[in-house]
Amino acid sequence: MNYHNIIKDDMLNGDGLRVVLFVSGCDHHCFNCHNPETWDELSGIAFDENAINEIFMELDKDYVSGLTVTGGDPLYHNNVETVTELSRKVKEKYPDKTIWLYTGFVYEDVKELEIFNYIDVVVDGPYIDEMRDTSLRWRGSSNQRVIRLS
Numbered sequence: 001m002n003y004h005n006i007i008k009d010d011m012l013n014g015d016g017l018r019v020v021l022f023v024s025g026c027d028h029h030c031f032n033c034h035n036p037e038t039w040d041e042l043s044g045i046a047f048d049e050n051a052i053n054e055i056f057m058e059l060d061k062d063y064v065s066g067l068t069v070t071g072g073d074p075l076y077h078n079n080v081e082t083v084t085e086l087s088r089k090v091k092e093k094y095p096d097k098t099i100w101l102y103t104g105f106v107y108e109d110v111k112e113l114e115i116f117n118y119i120d121v122v123v124d125g126p127y128i129d130e131m132r133d134t135s136l137r138w139r140g141s142s143n144q145r146v147i148r149l150s
Helices: 049-059 080-093
Strands: 002-010 018-023 066-070 098-102 121-124 145-148
Touching (some): 049 080, 080 098
Parallel strands (some): 018 066, 066 098, 098 121
Antiparallel strands (some): 002 018, 121 145
């Protein structure tokens, strides 16, 4: 799996101050996507132990609320295994921190995936430009849902 960025002090992609991982790879190709540079799974940087350590170093801070995984799409076929393993490790090491996941898939179509054992909140559904609504919190279009799983 590749990734584009790790943001260490984000307040736009979930509750509180968060670490945000932007993964590479997405098949949805939503019109007017906010991150089209992340569609290509080969773009970005290889996700390795250094990236994991960088995320954990930030999550060690008491004032950081948790991790958000977005992209691209964390549930893209070449990402889901690595993102599941990362989410498992985060939950084991930081059980009180939350994990948010953004996906273009509808939750009901993917809810059986193992990853949802570790996810606290999923923001689901493709971005639909005709349903864009800048007044919505944590999502770009009104078809998308913020689903609290825990």
